[in-house]
Amino acid sequence: xxxxxxxxxxxxxxxxxxxxxxxxxxxxxxxxxxxxxxxxxxxxxxxxxxxxxxxxxxxxxxxxxxxxxxxxxxxxxxxxxxxxxxxxxxxxxxxxxxxxxxxxxxxxxxx
Amino acid sequence: xxxxxxxxxxxxxxxxxxxxxxxxxxxxxxxxxxxxxxxxxxxxxxxxxxxxxxxxxxxxxxxxxxxxxxxxxxxxxxxxxxxxxxxxxxxxxxxxxxxxxxxxxxxxxxxx
Numbered sequence: 001x002x003x004x005x006x007x008x009x010x011x012x013x014x015x016x017x018x019x020x021x022x023x024x025x026x027x028x029x030x031x032x033x034x035x036x037x038x039x040x041x042x043x044x045x046x047x048x049x050x051x052x053x054x055x056x057x058x059x060x061x062x063x064x065x066x067x068x069x070x071x072x073x074x075x076x077x078x079x080x081x082x083x084x085x086x087x088x089x090x091x092x093x094x095x096x097x098x099x100x101x102x103x104x105x106x107x108x109x110x111x
Numbered sequence: 112x113x114x115x116x117x118x119x120x121x122x123x124x125x126x127x128x129x130x131x132x133x134x135x136x137x138x139x140x141x142x143x144x145x146x147x148x149x150x151x152x153x154x155x156x157x158x159x160x161x162x163x164x165x166x167x168x169x170x171x172x173x174x175x176x177x178x179x180x181x182x183x184x185x186x187x188x189x190x191x192x193x194x195x196x197x198x199x200x201x202x203x204x205x206x207x208x209x210x211x212x213x214x215x216x217x218x219x220x221x222x223x
Contacts, residue, residue: 035212037160045152045160045203047212058210061112094159098150098207099171101159 002026004034004102006095011108012085018107022078022095029053029071034078035098036069038091048093051078085109113137115204117215123223124194132218134204136185141208148207151180151189154217155200163202164189194220 008020022034029051036048049059051069059067068081078095092104114137124130140147151164162171164180167187177192191198199222204215 037214044201044217045154045205045214047205047214050212058212060211096159098152098165098205099162101161104159 002097002100004095004097004100006093006102006105008093008105008107010106011110012089013111014086014109016085017081017083018085018089018109020080020093020095020105020107022080022102024076024078024095027097027100029073029076029078032097034071035096036078036080037094037096038089039094039104040088040091046091048080112211113140113206113209113213115206115213115215117202117204117218119218120216121219121221123221125223126194126196128194128223129190129192130194130220131191132189132202132204134182134187134189134215136187136206138209139184140187140206141184146208147183149180149182149187150205150207151178152203152205153198153200154203155197158200160203191220196222 003025005023033052035050049069051057057069066083071078087109090109094104095102116135118133147167149167152160154160163174168180179190181188201217201219203217
């Protein structure tokens with residue numbers, strides 16, 4: 001059974017760095033891509049970025065300069081790091097493979 | 112970046128009614144490998160998104176066959192043949208042909 005679970009701090013101060021972890025089970029990171037998608041309160045879904053089965057990455061154009069996605073295949077974990085956070089980054093962050101998604105983690109950027 | 116324009120933004124339907132959602136792309140989604148990477152997702156309130164359709168018209172496992180997808184190039188359609196109460200939520204098209212991937216703004220399906 002495929003499962004993905006996001007974890008990370010619920011509250012981040014402005015200008016600080018967000019670190020999220022996506023822990024997967026039931027599928028291999030070397031055979032599947034993992035995407036990050038976010039949803040600001042009351043708004044639509046926004047694709048953040050992805051790490052492909054071979055380890056390469058793609059990022060949202062507007063976030064590219066602040067964003068890094070990496071993985072540890074031995075731990076079945078994918079990591080998202082975004083720096084210089086602003087209030088506009090407040091959102092639910094989901095990780096998934098498009099056919100499977102985690103429940104998401106709410107991240108609030110506030111002092 | 113590819114822009115996906117979904118219409119209508121809101122759709123009101125009665126149970127049993129058939130409805131369609133349009134997704135138009137700012138550029139062709141036909142990949143050089145011959146595939147068209149256009150997916151449809153449904154997000155019910157308070158839930159993560161759920162994949163309904165991939166590669167334009169292929170039904171994800173477990174999704175009822177009242178959902179169907181069609182289209183090519185830049186114009187795509189999701190059709191629900193006989194809306195049921197569990198279909199309410201926001202529908203998104205998303206393209207994976209061109210990097211970065213992009214989502215449409217969503218279409219909210221509500222009961223009339």
